[in-house]
Amino acid sequence: VRVISEGLRQEVKPYGIRTTIISPGMVATELPDSISEPDIAEATRARYQAAVPAESFARCVAFAMGQPDDVDINEILYRPTSQE
Numbered sequence: 001v002r003v004i005s006e007g008l009r010q011e012v013k014p015y016g017i018r019t020t021i022i023s024p025g026m027v028a029t030e031l032p033d034s035i036s037e038p039d040i041a042e043a044t045r046a047r048y049q050a051a052v053p054a055e056s057f058a059r060c061v062a063f064a065m066g067q068p069d070d071v072d073i074n075e076i077l078y079r080p081t082s083q084e
Contacts, residue, residue, distance in 0.1 A: 002075070010073070018072045020064045023078025028050035050082045 001021060009019040029050040035041035057078065064073040 005074075009074070016069065018067075020073045021075045022064065023075070023077045024057055024060075024063065025083045027057045028053050050080050052078075052080045 005019050005021045012019065027046060027066050028048060032041055032044040035044055060076060060078050064076060067073055
């Protein structure tokens with residue numbers, strides 16, 4: 001992903017388009033509800049108790065997008081503080 005993003009960044013840079021890799025940890029989503037295997041679904045729900053709300057992740061995206069034109073946030077690693 002990094003190599004593709006860097007290639008894309010170089011390709012679109014002349015057009016004033018910025019690229020950012022955002023690597024999220026656990027974000028509260030409906031993923032646990034989509035798992036049909038009961039044991040796996042329950043284990044996933046238990047792990048997702050520590051997940052950050054989607055609104056927090058949205059603030060991270062807004063931060064990257066809200067930078068001035070002369071700033072390019074290349075990469076953000078985002079995860080809950082309690083995540084191992």
